[in-house]
Amino acid sequence: MNYVALKMLFGDRAKYLMLLCGLTFAVMLIVQQGSIFWGLMMWSQANISNLNVPIWVTDPGIAQVDEVKPIASTGVDRVRSVDGVEWAVPLYKGLLRARLADGDYHQITLTGLESATLIGRPAQILEGRFEDILQPDAVVLDQWAVERMGGPAVVKVGTIFELNDKLARVVAIAKTQKSFTNIPVVYTTYERAMRYVPRERRTLSYVLAKAKDGVRVEDVVQRIRTQTGLGAFTEEEFGWKTIMWVLKNTGIGINFGTTILLGFIVGMAIAGQTFYLFTVENLRQFGALKAMGASTFTLARMILLQAFTVGLTGYGVGIGLATVFGFLTASGGNLPFAETWQLLLMVLVALLAICTFSALISIIKLARLEPAIVFR
Amino acid sequence: MDHHSQSAAVRARGIVKSFGTGDTQVTVLKGIDLDIYLGELLLLVGESGGGKTTLLSAIAGILDIDAGDIDVLGVPLSALPAGRRTQFRGQTMGFIYQQFNLLPALTAAENVAVPLLIQGVGRAEALRRARILLDRVGLGERAEFLPKNLSGGQQQRVAIARALVNEPRLLICDEPTAALDGPNGQKIMELLRDVGRSPDRCVIVVTHDSRIFHFGDRMANLTDGRIVGIERIGQEGTV
Numbered sequence: 001m002n003y004v005a006l007k008m009l010f011g012d013r014a015k016y017l018m019l020l021c022g023l024t025f026a027v028m029l030i031v032q033q034g035s036i037f038w039g040l041m042m043w044s045q046a047n048i049s050n051l052n053v054p055i056w057v058t059d060p061g062i063a064q065v066d067e068v069k070p071i072a073s074t075g076v077d078r079v080r081s082v083d084g085v086e087w088a089v090p091l092y093k094g095l096l097r098a099r100l101a102d103g104d105y106h107q108i109t110l111t112g113l114e115s116a117t118l119i120g121r122p123a124q125i126l127e128g129r130f131e132d133i134l135q136p137d138a139v140v141l142d143q144w145a146v147e148r149m150g151g152p153a154v155v156k157v158g159t160i161f162e163l164n165d166k167l168a169r170v171v172a173i174a175k176t177q178k179s180f181t182n183i184p185v186v187y188t189t190y191e192r193a194m195r196y197v198p199r200e201r202r203t204l205s206y207v208l209a210k211a212k213d214g215v216r217v218e219d220v221v222q223r224i225r226t227q228t229g230l231g232a233f234t235e236e237e238f239g240w241k242t243i244m245w246v247l248k249n250t251g252i253g254i255n256f257g258t259t260i261l262l263g264f265i266v267g268m269a270i271a272g273q274t275f276y277l278f279t280v281e282n283l284r285q286f287g288a289l290k291a292m293g294a295s296t297f298t299l300a301r302m303i304l305l306q307a308f309t310v311g312l313t314g315y316g317v318g319i320g321l322a323t324v325f326g327f328l329t330a331s332g333g334n335l336p337f338a339e340t341w342q343l344l345l346m347v348l349v350a351l352l353a354i355c356t357f358s359a360l361i362s363i364i365k366l367a368r369l370e371p372a373i374v375f376r
Numbered sequence: 377m378d379h380h381s382q383s384a385a386v387r388a389r390g391i392v393k394s395f396g397t398g399d400t401q402v403t404v405l406k407g408i409d410l411d412i413y414l415g416e417l418l419l420l421v422g423e424s425g426g427g428k429t430t431l432l433s434a435i436a437g438i439l440d441i442d443a444g445d446i447d448v449l450g451v452p453l454s455a456l457p458a459g460r461r462t463q464f465r466g467q468t469m470g471f472i473y474q475q476f477n478l479l480p481a482l483t484a485a486e487n488v489a490v491p492l493l494i495q496g497v498g499r500a501e502a503l504r505r506a507r508i509l510l511d512r513v514g515l516g517e518r519a520e521f522l523p524k525n526l527s528g529g530q531q532q533r534v535a536i537a538r539a540l541v542n543e544p545r546l547l548i549c550d551e552p553t554a555a556l557d558g559p560n561g562q563k564i565m566e567l568l569r570d571v572g573r574s575p576d577r578c579v580i581v582v583t584h585d586s587r588i589f590h591f592g593d594r595m596a597n598l599t600d601g602r603i604v605g606i607e608r609i610g611q612e613g614t615v
């Protein structure tokens with residue numbers, strides 16, 4: 001009877017396409033919205049993930065990564081002395097104004113990395129060599145800095161500009177994940193960062209650290225907290241903390257959350273409703289099968305098969321379309337779009353649940369159906 | 377043939393069936409007694425709305441009755457739980473409806489094969505037997521056609537082939553010729569009469585159409601919820 005069920009499903013081409021369109025649209029809507037949302041969240045913690053270090057030590061009252069609260073300069077040594085810490089290095093992070101040769105001002109985030117190790121350096125370099133940052137007055141920009149400061153015609157390797165009246169020479173362009181605030185990032189060494197910024201702001205922003213092999217990161221983080229009195233987080237914890245802060249404080253949580261929830265409900269309602277209508281329209285055919293001796297169990301299996309077949313097809317096509325959309329609009333990293341397997345799995349589970357649910361309603365209707373209707 | 381010496385294929389006693397409740401309640405069947413014997417084609421006639429379809433549904437076990445007993449091939453329907461009754465129906469009965477109720481997405485052969493598929497017969501075997509049946513109703517050439525590409529008469533013949541494919545002992549037909557023109561209706565009735573003449577089967581046909589009365593062996597008249605008369609029909613077609 002599986003064969004009959006599938007033929008019934010595919011036989012009415014127009015109805016099948018309608019059904020498929022409904023489900024595809026629903027899946028596409030949810031995946032697309034969800035991916036944009038998650039993309040935004042990735043942006044909001046980009047200033048953490050771009051540095052790619054396992055432990056962040058902060059002021060104990062820190063709210064999120066972009067709101068720097070300076071810590072005492074002894075912090076690095078105190079963290080180094082904690083049991084289980086393999087290494088700990090300082091990080092400077094602060095807002096500064098860059099003045100280009102043509103007189104334009106741009107706000108930038110100055111990021112100072114420890115010169116000996118360059119820990120926190122970006123993974124991908126588009127132009128030049130990152131190591132050249134050790135040369136006098138050298139800085140490295142990320143590609144968003146190039147874009148925001150006038151494009152590759154204005155800013156490129158070799159360009160010289162001023163940071164707080166001191167010279168800075170671009171030696172390389174790095175590729176980073178776009179951040180939420182989209183303030184250009186200028187990398188330099190920690191020592192030189194101290195020279196660029198005004199005296200009163202010459203302070204340590206963060207300590208970056210790593211746990212020794214074989215020691216649990218969570219344990220080390222806990223120990224840093226209790227022994228130094230500073231805030232300490234794993235990279236993931238700090239990322240989530242920042243995401244939560246953004247959700248709570250920017251309206252993105254409410255606005256986007258509502259949109260996604262609506263998209264989800266609307267999408268699922270469409271999916272369930274279209275499939276339910278499909279069975280209702282076929283009620284007479286199912287009634288005839290019942291009259292011919294098909295058990296309710298057999299009919300239930302047929303309907304579930306139909307539901308899952310169209311559900312999975314719609315899922316595939318919907319995800320395909322959403323991915324193409326993401327690829328077309330967000331491939332340059334300019335729009336937030338992060339399609340994660342968690343989202344895809346969630347949508348799959350929800351879709352199968354809704355398909356099962358509407359199939360069950362149809363099945364209940366069929367179980368109650370008097371096959372006598374086919375005589376009328 | 378002396379029917380009364382045989383046991384009845386269908387034995388209905390005191391069937392009562394009402395629809396609705398309270399003021400709007402109508403009692404459609406008010407105590408029906410009816411026997412149908414193997415080897416006969418019984419015509420069931422009566423005014424429109426008189427309850428003929430309701431009686432067929434009761435005999436088929438697809439409609440619960442309020443009172444009375446129905447035995448089909450010696451099995452009391454009321455004694456069977458719902459699931460068993462559905463199975464029993466699939467094994468022993470065939471149906472032909474006024475509306476053909478073919479599945480539009482299936483070919484003629486596949487439609488005919490459905491009752492076998494329901495019984496768990498493999499697809500290849502079911503289709504092979506379906507084609508034999510289609511040959512018998514003169515549609516061998518049209519086996520791969522979809523219902524929408526068949527004429528009304530051809531569709532009804534597919535429905536008959538489907539009703540016969542699992543060799544039901546009891547064939548239940550509700551106005552099988554109503555949607556057909558005269559000549560097509562005659563052909564269908566010839567097929568049904570042949571089924572009715574095989575010794576271990578019987579056919580019950582509800583009809584309004586006096587042009588096909590002569591195909592029946594007996595005719596029962598259902599009026600005002602009761603069988604008011606059963607007559608034997610002569611070979612020459614007079615009542």
Ligand SMILES: Nc1ncnc2c1ncn2[C@@H]1O[C@H](COP(=O)(O)OP(=O)(O)OP(=O)(O)O)[C@@H](O)[C@H]1O
Nearest residue numbers: 395396402404422423424425426427428429430431
């Ligand atoms: N499910 C139902 N609910 C309520 N009333 C019903 C139901 N089925 C049948 N009836 C009523 O029972 C009566 C008999 O209906 P039935 O279909 O058996 O008549 P019929 O003799 O087959 O008529 P026709 O010759 O027009 O087909 C009608 O008055 C009809 O309205």
Ligand SMILES: [Mg+2]
Nearest residue numbers: 428429430550
């Ligand atoms: Mg009727």
